[in-house]
Amino acid sequence: MEKQTITIYDVAREANVSMATVSRVVNGNPNVKPATRKKVLDVIDQLDYRPNAVARGLASKKTTTVGVIIPDVTNLYFSSLARGIDDIATMYKYNIILANSDQNNHKEIQVLNTLLSKQVDGIIYMGNNVTEELRNEIVRSKTPIVLAGTIDSDQEVGSVNIDYKTASKEAVEVLIANGHKNIAFITGSLKNTFASDLRLEGYKEALELAGIPYNEKNIFEIPLNYQAGETVVERVLAANLTAAIVTDDEVAIGLLNGLSDKSVKVPDDFELIASNNSKLTKMSRPVLSTIAPPLYDIGAVSMRLLTKIMNKEDINEMSITLPYKLELRQTTK
Amino acid sequence: MEKQTITIYDVAREANVSMATVSRVVNGNPNVKPATRKKVLDVIDQLDYRPNAVARGLASKKTTTVGVIIPDVTNLYFSSLARGIDDIATMYKYNIILANSDQNNHKEIQVLNTLLSKQVDGIIYMGNNVTEELRNEIVRSKTPIVLAGTIDSDQEVGSVNIDYKTASKEAVEVLIANGHKNIAFITGSLKNTFASDLRLEGYKEALELAGIPYNEKNIFEIPLNYQAGETVVERVLAANLTAAIVTDDEVAIGLLNGLSDKSVKVPDDFELIASNNSKLTKMSRPVLSTIAPPLYDIGAVSMRLLTKIMNKEDINEMSITLPYKLELRQTTK
């Protein structure tokens, strides 16, 4: 015996109405007499009818699902955004197709294409940078998109961020105010890392304002993982640096632990500031000082913005900048 | 000008073949003459045709998407599984609809229903326990499901786990061997926490084998988050306990940090073992000893199992038990 799917047609027959009427009650269309509505609802209940979203999607050209491109779910920065995205999506009756991209341009294109073929109503992209090719594909598809925690020069597409440059500048200023002149800037590859150029600008600006010469040797481009943070310690120490601003939380914890392994006292002998305020930053000893972007909100606001675009609502500003905080905890004096 | 979607029909017309032929080449059906295949492929390229997966789903009754119910993407234990799931899903050309459930039974049912209405080909469930209601819904839907890192009494449904009981027992035995008699068992609510009963059994068994009387006061049911771990320290210390096995990594780090805040030396004065080996466990000082389930693999194998079920392949064993390790690092002697 095969699974016998019951359709809107079955409901219509049992309730002695037309498919159209059933469709109306299922979709909450007010143009139905309360009595018939009840009758239909009863039959739906009795038959245990469940609307087929695929058929609906084909007929209406709306799937109520959005695609989410994420570098890696396992990265707390991105998963925090993803949580905000999903919550708001759920609130607006959307589902999320999540796809890991590993920041790999090829995978991104591929993922984008399968999302488009699945007829997602919109896309939220998280990643470091939108390549030319990706942008073209997106534009051509005419599918609404918003970049969550991702900077793009194109002001036409939606995006939600904080002011990375100023945040970075302020963080460095704290370090300078605490007496440091030799401050490391630790990031992933400057070419491919999310907002690293803006952050670097902020770093430079702070130095300049303080009259401290910029030294390229103080910039460390390393892989963005915990291990790399632990490892870079030696180079940082060898360069006689006494403070650091770190663009990634895992790296920051790695650095912190590496420092303590070498008996360097934080914050007495070395100060550092992380950049994302993922929950990791609260799990170290000493507790990490950090720039604190509203992670969940960046995701939530992104999704909200996307719903507006999908609804063709008027939008004042496509590039939203959310406020951040500077959480000075125990890795700064 | 509206977005003019290009359909299989357009391609057929331009290539002077029938829709069926286009469908064949799109689906890699071998019954097409190479020459016509090329012709069709050229037209597809030229027209930039993209198959509509929704239409295909309606016609074929397969959506090549699976639903993934996750308590919280932001939890590294689950997101690690999710990563394994997505990778294998991608490998088998499936996409993932991810939905956060917050372990909330009501949300779970709701999520399950929307997944079913979206006609997912299968479901992967992560969570603490499958409630009666949830199980009924699942069974009724006849949609293939597998439980990833989730125990269920029902041996009919697919599931992938490690032997939590034995793992727990072995971990406790290590603690006992190191001279401890007063060992805390720290978990979430015993009623609702994933495998906590099995783990507790293992704990009891180890004590019994060592002739150590079981004391209910040594069981701590606390919320599963970092903060709760930090907080429980006081109670643990007050109870004169000298070691702990902790079912959650965040809690374990919290405990460890709380201990160090009270100047309790780990592992000299206190030993502890975490249970999940999420990447958190490597980020503490001292580095956490832990039971090490193959997180990624649990996800990957779950998805692989699901593909088999969806394909109606023969399956020897629905309940898969994967091997684990015991990683004794720095929080044990």
Add this chain to the structure above:
DNA sequence: ATGAAAGCGCTAACAC
């Protein structure tokens, strides 16, 4: 307030 009918873009017999 309700119904009839066309069609969304594709797959899957079946025929040739």
Add this chain to the structure above:
DNA sequence: GTGTTAGCGCTTTCAT
């Protein structure tokens, strides 16, 4: 090897 045709389950005019 290729074409014809009938749906898949629903939404959406357009009538009434």
